[in-house]
Amino acid sequence: MTKTSWLLSSLTAAASLATALDLNTSDETSIKQAASEIAKGLYLYHNESATTGDFNQPQPWFWWLSGNGWNGLLDYTVYTNDTTYQADLLAALAENIGENRDFVPAAQYGWEANDDQAYWVYNALTALEYNFEPLPCDETAADGTCLNSWLAVSTNAFNLFVSRWEADAGTCNGGLKWQYRTSESGYYYKNSVTNGGFFQTAARLGRYTGNQTFADWATKIWDWSTGVGLVSSAFNVYDGAGDNDGANCTGINQDQWSYNIASYLHGAAHMYALSEQGETKDLWESRVQALVSTAKSTFFGPTTDAPDIMYEQKCELTRSCGTDQTSFKSSLSRWLGKTAVLVPSVSDTIMELLTASAEGAAASCTGYDNSTCGSQWYTSFNDQSDFGVELSALEVVQSLLVKNAPSLAVASST
Numbered sequence: 001m002t003k004t005s006w007l008l009s010s011l012t013a014a015a016s017l018a019t020a021l022d023l024n025t026s027d028e029t030s031i032k033q034a035a036s037e038i039a040k041g042l043y044l045y046h047n048e049s050a051t052t053g054d055f056n057q058p059q060p061w062f063w064w065l066s067g068n069g070w071n072g073l074l075d076y077t078v079y080t081n082d083t084t085y086q087a088d089l090l091a092a093l094a095e096n097i098g099e100n101r102d103f104v105p106a107a108q109y110g111w112e113a114n115d116d117q118a119y120w121v122y123n124a125l126t127a128l129e130y131n132f133e134p135l136p137c138d139e140t141a142a143d144g145t146c147l148n149s150w151l152a153v154s155t156n157a158f159n160l161f162v163s164r165w166e167a168d169a170g171t172c173n174g175g176l177k178w179q180y181r182t183s184e185s186g187y188y189y190k191n192s193v194t195n196g197g198f199f200q201t202a203a204r205l206g207r208y209t210g211n212q213t214f215a216d217w218a219t220k221i222w223d224w225s226t227g228v229g230l231v232s233s234a235f236n237v238y239d240g241a242g243d244n245d246g247a248n249c250t251g252i253n254q255d256q257w258s259y260n261i262a263s264y265l266h267g268a269a270h271m272y273a274l275s276e277q278g279e280t281k282d283l284w285e286s287r288v289q290a291l292v293s294t295a296k297s298t299f300f301g302p303t304t305d306a307p308d309i310m311y312e313q314k315c316e317l318t319r320s321c322g323t324d325q326t327s328f329k330s331s332l333s334r335w336l337g338k339t340a341v342l343v344p345s346v347s348d349t350i351m352e353l354l355t356a357s358a359e360g361a362a363a364s365c366t367g368y369d370n371s372t373c374g375s376q377w378y379t380s381f382n383d384q385s386d387f388g389v390e391l392s393a394l395e396v397v398q399s400l401l402v403k404n405a406p407s408l409a410v411a412s413s414t
Helices: 003-011 028-043 063-080 086-096 114-129 150-168 192-209 212-228 258-274 279-299 325-342 344-363 387-404
Strands: 189-191 240-242
Touching: 028 063, 028 387, 063 086, 063 114, 063 325, 063 387, 086 114, 114 150, 114 192, 150 192, 150 212, 189 192, 192 212, 192 258, 212 258, 258 279, 258 325, 279 325, 279 344, 325 344, 325 387, 344 387
Parallel strands: none
Antiparallel strands: 189 240
């Protein structure tokens, strides 16, 4: 029996277990222990026989989820100082960087879109910000820096996004397409997770380096997103818009998913952090505050007696979330936590939401010695547990540790 089938078979008996994962949200040791148990459950999905750093997931294959999963385990390593998964993490990132060191590996040709790439780039950005162990240097530039450093890889991906934006600028006055290959069905769709990913990448590089070019691009992407209507005047973040047959992004798909607003939220938090005191900083702070408020009203409170618990409002109540959709709460949890550190004025609100959600998530972790969790954090274990469910539970619990994590670095501090 494989690790994955072993994990999944254990879920059939999960609902009969009376106990849940123990979590004291006021005790750092308890939080770390709970995160450790959930991380074990997540890691059971890792395909050790693969050379591509993938996790076992059902078809259709979602390569981006593996990138998202490693970012969860990277956060775990940083927050807990537990290096259990570090070697596999670094090996997976090295395997997927690609020959141009930008997370476009040949093995993912035909699977990878702009948003998939962004979710692997987040690993490099996170490693950069936390001064994480570098990859072995594969080549040295003339100035002595490694061509596969976290900064180099992140910058290469940014430059690739810029070139694709410029190639796509003939419609909608700008914006990245979901797919960058013309043969893919999503080529005629400009969506929020893609442009939010580009925005966040630019903003995070801007805060880290102090380079105005990155900040200018972040502002440009934000202005385009609000101008075209992906980010509404009420700070709802809608899914996307088509640009084929003269549509020109005039018809917005108003579906709302938690990872879309999360992508823009964390980028806006970095823009606040890099801005000097004054009108610009105040403007970005107001945007962060509005995004947090809209996220709270849209993605928290599935029932009247669970007003602060996170849920995926588009599909969770009907238990219709797919494997990718069950993972979306991992992004909202991850980037809410990091935003709480970067923007003090929203910190208390965010931590209250994460605390209630983490308590609910832990209560759903009743499978296989409490290491596998349920998707609905306002009920007991509900018979749905998969890679995305497990990753979301890990991120919401370990995000309670974010304020004790190392401070986010800037270039001069490395």
